[in-house]
Amino acid sequence: MPPQSKKKKISPASAAASAAEEKKKKKTKSKTAPKSTKAANSGEDSESNEEEEDDEEDEDESDVDGEDDDDTFIDVEIEFVTPKEEHFLNLKSYLTAYCDGSQYNVSELVDMILKQDDVGSVIASRVSAEEEEDPLGVMTVISLDKAKEFKCLQEIKAHIVKKAPKEEAKLVRDALNAKKTGLILSERLVNVPQDIGGPLIKHLFDEIKWAVKDEKKKEFDFDQYVLVSRCFLDTFTPPPSVAGGGKKNNNKKRKKGEKEEEVTELVFPNLEDEIFYEESQWSFMWEAGGEDKPxxxxDSKPMRMCMLIDAKDVGTICEDVQEMFLALSVENAED
Structure with a gap:
């Protein structure tokens, strides 16, 4: 029996996460996004157009709350760059809470990431060529076979085993101690545009594929991967039309004293983690700690989920991730 069957009452909800993301992306655009019409206006406009713009700006200066309304968009380039020493403090801040507030040698883990320049990327933003890049997150994979040499990996493995269901602790321990298990580290700010998930996943596994062709880099020839992902449990009461079971029961009144039906959804801030979850061999969750909620x-409960992914399923995962983001881009375009 796996630690947690995926056929359970809690269901992934990418739509909920996507809706949350739309709120977060109002002030930032990726480099592929069209520029704001206001930002594109030039000084060559006619006097009448300038007057119209002035009127519009006067109307937009304050919103219904009486506050200034600033919807100016900034074009930001998102890049995948090789980890560098100057990224140390940012990466450390993103990984400090990885063990839910428990102390572990996070500095040693960041040093490992920085020295591993052939596999793994730092997600960085840049407003212009003259500006310095701003690290927003990291995605890489570390061989757990190196736990004999590095204390940070021993501490991470011990933390995961401690959180595993007791009856399944041996199964989890065996996976973590297997010689060809890679630990996928995927941590980034919540307000990073979600559509980087597709190319980010492809880039990581392409790098792994290229690395294993080198005889000196066989450490990346993994049979399986462990991913510890951030997620949230969102519990709410749906409208009567949903709770009542569809159109046939839309007008059905709740009986006196009958409790409202609550629904719990599992939401991944990094939407691609939903695909990893669906394709995982097994998974289990625990309540997270050690970091502030976005x-x-x-209003959601912060959780961590540990998943085991078979290396044979990586191709399917990459394809499904691409399809998911393509579908979301079509939905956003229609909206």
């Missing part, structure tokens, strides 16, 4: 999830 504002978009302030």
């Amino acid at each position: 504002q978009e999830f302030e």
Whole structure:
């Protein structure tokens, strides 16, 4: 029996995460996004157009709350760059809470990431060529076979085993101690545009594929991967039309004293983690700690989920991730 069957009452909800993301992306655009019409206006406009713009700006200066309304968009380039020494403090801040507030040698883990320049990327933003890049997150994979040499990996493995269901602890321990198990580290700010998930996943596994062709880099020839992902449990009461079971029961009144039906959804801030979850061999969750909740999830319970992914399923995962983001881009375009 796996630690947690995926056929359970809690269901992934990418739509909920996507909706939250739309709120977060109002002030930032990726380099592929069209520029704001206001930002594109030039000084060559006619006087009448300038007057119209002035009127519009006067109307937009304050919103219904009486506050200034600033919807100016900034074009930001998102890049995948090789980890560098100057990224140390940012990466450390993103990985400090990886063990839910428990102390572990996070500095040693960051040093490992920085020295491993052939596999793994730092997600960085840049407003212009003259500006310095701003690290927003990291995605890489570390061989757990190196736990004999590095204390940080021993501490991470011990933390995961401690959180595993007791009856399944041996199964989890065996996976973590297997010689060809890679630990996928995927941590980034919540307000990073979600559509980087597709190319980010492809880039990582392409790098792994290229690395194993080198006889000196066989450490990346993995049979399986462990991913510890951030997620949230969102519990709410749906409208009567949903709770009542569809159109036939839309007008069905709740009986006196009958409790409202609550629904719990599993939401992944990094939407691609939903695909990893669906394709995983087994998974289990625990309540997370050690970090502040993003504002978009302030009413949700923060969780961590550990998953085991068979290396044979990586191709399917990459394809499904691409399809998911393509579908979301079509939905956003229609909206």
